[in-house]
Amino acid sequence: MTKKNGVIIAAVIIILSLSADLLLVQAQKYLNPAPDLNSTLISTDMPAKNTGTEAKQTPSLHIGEAVTGKVTRVVDGDSLYVADKKLRLWGVDAPDKDDFGYKESRKALRELVQDKTLMCVCKELDRHGRSMAICTLENGDDIGKKLIRTGWALDYRKHTHGYYEKAEDEAKAAKRGLWAPR
Numbered sequence: 546m547t548k549k550n551g552v553i554i555a556a557v558i559i560i561l562s563l564s565a566d567l568l569l570v571q572a573q574k575y576l577n578p579a580p581d582l583n584s585t586l587i588s589t590d591m592p593a594k595n596t597g598t599e600a601k602q603t604p605s606l607h608i609g610e611a612v613t614g615k616v617t618r619v620v621d622g623d624s625l626y627v628a629d630k631k632l633r634l635w636g637v638d639a640p641d642k643d644d645f646g647y648k649e650s651r652k653a654l655r656e657l658v659q660d661k662t663l664m665c666v667c668k669e670l671d672r673h674g675r676s677m678a679i680c681t682l683e684n685g686d687d688i689g690k691k692l693i694r695t696g697w698a699l700d701y702r703k704h705t706h707g708y709y710e711k712a713e714d715e716a717k718a719a720k721r722g723l724w725a726p727r
Contacts, residue, residue: 601674605630606667613665616658622650622698627663627680635668635677636705637689639698646723650697653722657691696722 606612614628622639625632639650658680665680680688692698693709696716700709717724 601672604667604670604674604676605632606665606676606678608667608669611664611666613662615660615662619651619655619658622647622654622692625654625658625680627665630665630676632665632667632676632678632680633671634689634692634698635679636701636708637692637698638701639692640723645727646697649722650692653695653697654688654692657688657695663688694721696720696724699723 612628612630612632614630616625616627617629618626620626620631621642623634623637625634634654639654640646662683663680664683665678667676667678669677671677682688689698690709690712693700693712694716696719700707700713702710716722720726
């Protein structure tokens with residue numbers, strides 16, 4: 546092999562190495578997109594009186610962090626514990642405790658995740674410091690989307706900009722869950 550060929554081969558190896566690193570960075574950006582800081586999801590379960598002394602919670606996960614594990618508890622229609630990490634489903638607005646559909650939304654989420662392993666990635670933190678995560682089943686199905694399709698939760702459009710809009714429209718058209726005639 547000539548010196549010229551050796552230099553060309555070394556250059557190709559460096560280019561391939563840089564390309565692989567660039568692809569990895571792009572894949573990480575795709576899998577863990579940066580949060581839109583102008584649209585932080587805000588919880589609707591505020592304390593009755595905000596005295597300004599409420600402490601922020603320590604997040605179970607930080608933005609971009611992931612957890613994979615069994616669901617250990619369903620708190621309500623949009624909150625659960627995965628591997629003992631408390632998470633709120635990003636972009637999902639389920640009825641609060643005293644609202645119509647609370648029990649049904651909690652039951653619907655429980656049925657979707659019971660005895661399942663989830664992979665959850667924290668997309669953002671709410672103003673209380675709670676981890677807001679997109680959770681998927683092992684087959685890649687998005688739990689938030691599946692729950693909204695049942696009709697027992699809504700797309701939090703103000704913050705998601707319609708990320709789950711089609712799933713909500715599907716439930717509405719089929720008159721499922723909250724959309725069913727009363």
